[in-house]
Amino acid sequence: MSAMTTDATKETADRGRGRPPMSQQRRDVVRLQIAAAALDLFRAQGVSATSVDQIAAELEISTRTLWRYTSSKEACIEPLLTHGISVVVQRLRDWPRDQPLLAHLLHEDDLYEDVSESTLELVRLMRTEPGLMSVWLRTHLDAEQAFASVLAERTGRSADALETKVQAGMLNVALRLAMEHHAWRADHPQRDSTGPDNLTEATELALRTAIAGLAV
Secondary structure (H helix, E strand, O other), X not given: OOHHHHHHHHHHHHHHHOOOOXXXXXXXXXXXXXXXXXXXXXXXXXXOOOOHHHHHHHHOOOHHHHHOOOOOOHHHHHHHHHHHHHHHHHHHHOOOOOOOHHHHHOHHXXXXXXXXXXXXXXXXXXXXXXXXXXXXXXXXXHHHHHHHHHHHHHHOOOOOOHHHHHHHHHHHHHHHHHHHHHHXXXXXXXXXXXXXXXXXXHHHHHHHHHHHOOOO
16 A cells, blocks of 8 residues: 555545544645656646546545545646745745845755756646646746735735735746746757756846846
8 A cells, every 4th residue: 555545545534533634744745645646647648648537546545535635637736836936935034134135045056955856847748738837827826926925024015016016926937937947948958058057047047137127
């Protein structure tokens, strides 16, 4: 029996016995296991040819159990995309007032140290899978709102203020495009032979460009 089966069936049994539900940390682990299984199937046979039933079977759980963790088969991969955003949000919250934002975000080059090859493969797969691209863009829309909330706390402005939204949007787009550029460049390095060599360099270039604004 797989680890996923043990976690998911344990939650089902606990519900039946009236025990406390699975911890959020454990549920996050299960979601990552679901995401990994879904990505394997998407990569092997495409999104359209993959069903929720197949993802559940891959994990040796029931489809009903799987639906407790996701709203669609495409949404199964969300946990692979949201971790990096959570890191950025926390980095913003920890931003010292006497330090420039760029230096803080790229402190010791560890902003994306936990980005896995699976995440990069997923970003590459999105180019030909509109359903996955939709999840990616929705994830970044949520990220933009989170960034705006943190920036509002920092500046004293409302998260709904236009200035705050623009700042959050520029940060969000810079981070998203840096990730896409790095992931997609691996497939076609000749298209940008002089570009950044790694994700940290791509992120720094994107953020510097965003900070410079539209001064041309």
